[in-house]
Amino acid sequence: MEMPVPKPGVLARKPELVTRLRAVLPHDAVIDAPEEVKAYECDALTAYRCAPLLAVLPASTEEVSAVLKICHDMGVPVVPRGAGTSLAGGSLPTADSVILGVARLREVLEVNYPDRYIRVQTGMTNLSVTGAVESDGFFYAPDPSSQLACAISGNIAMNSGGAHCLKYGVTTNNLLGVTMVMADGEVVEIGGAEMEAAGLDLLGLICGSEGQLGVVTEATLRILPKPEGARPVLMGFDSNEVAGACVADIIRSGLIPVAIEFMDRPIIRATEAFAKAGYPECEALLIVEVEGSEQEIADQLARIIGIAERHNPVEIRESQSADESARIWLGRKSAFGAMGQMGDYICLDGTIPVGELPNVLKRIGELGEEYGHMVGNVFHAGDGNMHPLILFNANEPGQLASAEALGAEILKLCVDVGGCLTGEHGVGVEKRDLMTHQFAPADLEAQMAVKDVFDPKWLLNPAKVFPLHVSDSRRADG
Amino acid sequence: MEMPVPKPGVLARKPELVTRLRAVLPHDAVIDAPEEVKAYECDALTAYRCAPLLAVLPASTEEVSAVLKICHDMGVPVVPRGAGTSLAGGSLPTADSVILGVARLREVLEVNYPDRYIRVQTGMTNLSVTGAVESDGFFYAPDPSSQLACAISGNIAMNSGGAHCLKYGVTTNNLLGVTMVMADGEVVEIGGAEMEAAGLDLLGLICGSEGQLGVVTEATLRILPKPEGARPVLMGFDSNEVAGACVADIIRSGLIPVAIEFMDRPIIRATEAFAKAGYPECEALLIVEVEGSEQEIADQLARIIGIAERHNPVEIRESQSADESARIWLGRKSAFGAMGQMGDYICLDGTIPVGELPNVLKRIGELGEEYGHMVGNVFHAGDGNMHPLILFNANEPGQLASAEALGAEILKLCVDVGGCLTGEHGVGVEKRDLMTHQFAPADLEAQMAVKDVFDPKWLLNPAKVFPLHVSDSRRADG
Secondary structure (H helix, E strand, C coil): CCCCCCCCCCHHHHHHHHHHHHCCCCHHHEECCHHHHHHHCCCCCCCCCCCCCEEECCCCHHHHHHHHHHHHHHCCCEEEECCCCCCCCCCCCCCCCEEEECCCCCCEEEEECCCCEEEEECCCEHHHHHHHHHHHCEECCCCCCCCCCCEHHHHHHHCCCCCCHHHHCCHHHCEEEEEEECCCCCEEEEECCCCCCCCCCHHHHHCCCCCCCCEEEEEEEECEECCCEEEEEEEEECCHHHHHHHHHHHHHHCCCCCEEEEEEHHHHHHHHHHHCCCCCCCCEEEEEEEEECHHHHHHHHHHHHHHHHCCCCCEEEECCCHHHHHHHHHHHHCHHHHHHHHCEEEECCEECCHHHHHHHHHHHHHHHHHHCCCEEEEEECCCCEECEEEEECCCCCCHHHHHHHHHHHHHHHHHHCCCECCCCCCCCCCCHHHHHHHCCHHHHHHHHHHHHHHCCCCCECCCCCCCHHHHHHHHHHC | CCCCCCCCCCHHHHHHHHHHHHCCCCHHHEECCHHHHHHHCCCCCCCCCCCCCEEECCCCHHHHHHHHHHHHHHCCCEEEECCCCCCCCCCCCCCCCEEEECCCCCCEEEEECCCCEEEEECCCEHHHHHHHHHHHCEECCCCCCCCCCCEHHHHHHHCCCCCCHHHHCCHHHCEEEEEEECCCCCEEEEECCCCCCCCCCHHHHHCCCCCCCCEEEEEEEECEECCCEEEEEEEEECCHHHHHHHHHHHHHHCCCCCEEEEEEHHHHHHHHHHHCCCCCCCCEEEEEEEEECHHHHHHHHHHHHHHHHCCCCCEEEECCCHHHHHHHHHHHHCHHHHHHHHCEEEECCEECCHHHHHHHHHHHHHHHHHHCCCEEEEEECCCCEECEEEEECCCCCCHHHHHHHHHHHHHHHHHHCCCECCCCCCCCCCCHHHHHHHCCHHHHHHHHHHHHHHCCCCCECCCCCCCHHHHHHHHHHC
């Protein structure tokens, strides 16, 4: 992965930078020893590594502001980092950058049940936000698979979704306001507890902007009352295409299950070997979950099963107990781990119109054979957000490159059928060069001109989102 | 209402402009006779009028592009106009501007049921979009009160909502993509049938941007299957505060009715005199509607009535027939007309956190008495979107000014409790000067810098959204 040439002079001025940062932060919040800095050399896209110049761990909006002021003043790039769970290299450092970790920003600032929001510092993990309100019967809806570890800051940067986003929407639908520190250290409030905002929708612009526009330190999040109950049904089909058609029919019917998860044969096999969830022998499996009162659950499941039966299912198994529900979900949740047992893999993240599912699944199978890689599909099918897993052997020369080439083909396919490059993982460094497949030069120019407004010096999260040759020329201009 | 000084030279070059526009448009699509141009002197905010230089009615994206190219070239401001139903003066002309009406852009371009979208030209009315798909059992969810007349282009410009947006979201939640003509005539595609977009969220930025960033000529809209059935319940309370508290409790419970409409005593009286809907004698009335299967409806209404009963309702009346449902809604839908019978009125549009409803309704009553105006409240309560109607006598000198001053006080109150200036009508000319109450100078500067990116010459929809002295200085810079 090509990374930008370090900014001239920055490396030599590290001692001055450390001195200035130490003047505004507690001693242990500035990490400059090379062996400690190494901990920040990558995120969950571990194929790419680059140690930053140093790392800082501010504990308040004021400290974040002080750090950004100094870096802005000295022309030092800053890479914001949540929990480092990005699968797209969203917080991969550059050699001349300061990693700004939000791990110490973990306070709940306000809980308001009548207006259904919580205000938190963004270093809190996704799951701990639900933890702060669940004893009162509430929860925070977006639930990425990494929810135990991932930070709200990263959720906002990538506009994260999760299994439940079919019903509740993704982060942008559950974010009411932010406190953001601009590239020059200025602190701004955008949005708030109200549902709309006058003027241009800057909150919508910031959600999903991958740390390009500012560092979000506090967030006002919508919370929802927990449903009375939930129940999954497991449905097996004898081809991916038929399972895909069944998903399209469920969506078309107007039912909104809380989740429709899809697993194909490679995933089912790996999962059964690993977690023994008791899945049926079949080519493709759907887990469809609905929630509500007992009566609502029964009513919705009956309609969903009615639709499935028109597609000649191999098996339909409605969960009969909390135990069985947990076992059904256990398989899905361990799917990534199970594939990890079988070898190295790349996890893709593309989005397509739901009606294209059968067609795209078929093409992915063909492309996998062409490139000679096993591809497993396990994903949120209800909203067309696919996560093909491409298996490869990292110890065999050329395998990573060919897996990446296959990944690029699959993502281009997503774009070509009217979809796009990313559903919830973001562009990061992983897909920056594919942006030219989705966007014309004028489109990219418009996006970069908006970045110019927020970060005129292009210091925030360098080398991400935009193709390197394009963003590099921008930095030179700035 | 102060309007900008006409751009030097534009008025004198009208003949040249007409000649150039006639070269790219059919003869009857360029309207320059003063008596015909006068038809475009105002929108639904009729207190303000200003005839434009001329009006054009292009019938395709190409014709819109040709018009914008010419105007950009000659430095002529352009005011895009949907159906002219804006209550905020969103399409009020300036004397030096070309009104660009989208009334001839009325084609359905594509209908796709498996992926649940429709692609239309944006001059189509809101209701005709539903009309295009309802025989197949689908509908387009956002339903502004003006849906019979208002155009999709205006819905996108103002991010319109409606009674049903509590459940289905507003325009931004139902818009998948746009074809937009930039200020210089370039045609761009943003978004599409997929659910997410890589890079910066320009689609979210454009929705609600009030014609400041470009002219949207085509839109891909989400369509939904019609629910099996729907049923309202009418609930009367003996004070606004108690009705407001009941709304907050329903929202807090996690139920999502399709609509919660609120009417206070002045509205109930005016409506009864006008439409004879059979509303009970009480201080505040809620219409709560739920939808789904018969069983779901019964289940949800039982829970809602249970919550209402804890607030000592004067009356609870569940609709027993389609006829009764129609009568219940007839009152609500004729509320604006009924108030119009009683005198002139200003219709406000502010948004507040739902928990603030009781407090804000009380303060509105007090402010109304202070200023000596009757204020009626009829609004979408479930999402905190208020529409206070301020009565005044247009024939009595000073009454409009004092009604406007009261309106400004009420909107400031909305902002002060954590809400904002507009829910769905937009800022337009009406609220541009209040923007400084909601936003700090740096916030406005950021929004205007984003406009600079899309419309560097500040030719699109001048004198709206931003305070005039601020946007005027911008135009002079440009």
